[in-house]
Amino acid sequence: MxxxxxxxxxTTPIRDEVLETMMPYFHEKFGNASSIHSFGQECRVGIEEAREQVAGIISARPGEIYFTSGGTESDNLAIKGVAYANRDKGNHIITSQIEHSAVLNCCSFLEGRGFTVTYLPVNRFGLVDAASVADAITDQTILITIMHANNEIGTIQPIERIGQVAREAGVYFHTDAVQSVGKVPIAADIAGVDLLSLSAHKLYGPKGVGALYVRKGTVIEPLIHGGAHEGKMRAGTENTAGIIGFGVSAELAQFExxxxxxxxxxxxxxxxxxxxxxxxxxxxxxxxxxxxxxxxxxxxxxxxxxxxxxxxxxxxxxxxxxxxxxxxxxxxxxxxxxxxxxxxxxxxxxxxxxxxxxxxxxxxxxxxxxxxxxxxxxxxxxxxxxx
Ligand SMILES: Cc1ncc(COP(=O)(O)O)c(C=O)c1O
Missing domain, CATH: 3.90.1150.10 (Aspartate Aminotransferase, domain 1)
Structure with a gap:
């Protein structure tokens, strides 16, 4: 049959080129990227190269990319991280009714902890109206989180217009771009995005690895505390092979x-x-x-x-x-x-x-x-x- x-x-299958690049990091290149000896440093070099490759696909700077365990963690870090760090400025979040559950369930979690959330409707094609985003902003709004492309229907949101609304209002803008990165172009900075979620397994990379783009200067609190990994944004010994696979898959996706x-x-x-x-x-x-x-x-x-x-x-x-x-x-x-x-x-x-x-x-x-x-x-x- x-x-x-x-x-x-x-999800997507891992590309052969990606798997080949990952394999040595399960065997001979097994060091801890935080170690200063050569075993650690060869992994550190690989991780930093992957950071450049992932940054490249959204035209970001490598220092603005933080590796996570996937799209779900990236969404959690963006939404809860901004909410916790900016609680003194306000308690209102704007999102849409068609977000992935990783976003919607973060929002409902925060609703139980003193935040209010506006869930914007979409039109019959699944588009959010940028004007309705502007109308929903109050003096308490600290974050707008609207996905780039929807996972079920594929509709792509007018991200630049929403980004412009957010910038004019001085409100942080997060976009879940898990489904769009590698499929359609997105330049985080031009789109006016402050935070952007990515996941490797949607672009022929491995499962269990993703990243969050955090524009330099964004006030955000980490969710996972421990060592000084990932610029103290996300503690825990790095998933070296996964990150390296993510990097290669991002580079190939960008190229093709x-x-x-x-x-x-x-x-x-x-x-x-x-x-x-x-x-x-x-x-x-x-x-x-x-x-x-x-x-x-x-x-x-x-x-x-x-x-x-x-x-x-x-x-x-x-x-x-x-x-x-x-x-x-x-x-x-x-x-x-x-x-x-x-x-x-x-x-x-x-x-x-x-x-x-x-x-x-x-x-x-x-x-x-x-x-x-x-x-x-x-x-x-x-x-x-x-x-
Ligand atoms: C739009 C969107 N956001 C987030 C996720 C979660 O990503 P991950 O599976 O890497 O946790 C998915 C996965 O289906 C998705 O489609």
Missing amino acids: DRVYMDHNA MDSEARHLSVLRRRLEDLVACRIPEYVINGHPEQHLPGTLNVSFPGAEGDALILSLDLKGIAVSSGSACTSGAIEPSHVLMALGLDPRAALSSLRFSLGRGNTEEDVDYVMAHLPDVVGRLRGISTVATQG
């Missing part, structure tokens, strides 16, 4: 960004066109133009998303759905609900996230099975509703 992976927004975006756009267009030709009723979720090149989110009314995933999985196809399992119950995704979809449409959605290994043949393989799977599940669901 063929196997086709179209769930790259969940344009050609990769073209490749993904062609495949996404083919997938969308074939869906339009072969499946009678469907709705595309997300922005028609401002979206990640490889993300396509589609609702197939009448067919249940999780059943679609399982049926496709039996054909060797990996995609994901717009539902989440919360306390044992299947809930529609908060992102699709925020777009204004009714819960049944949200529960009937699939996310295809294409990646560098995908080909036209993969798209054709998916489309050789998807119409039948959707048709069959629609039949079942009609029988079930009639019954």
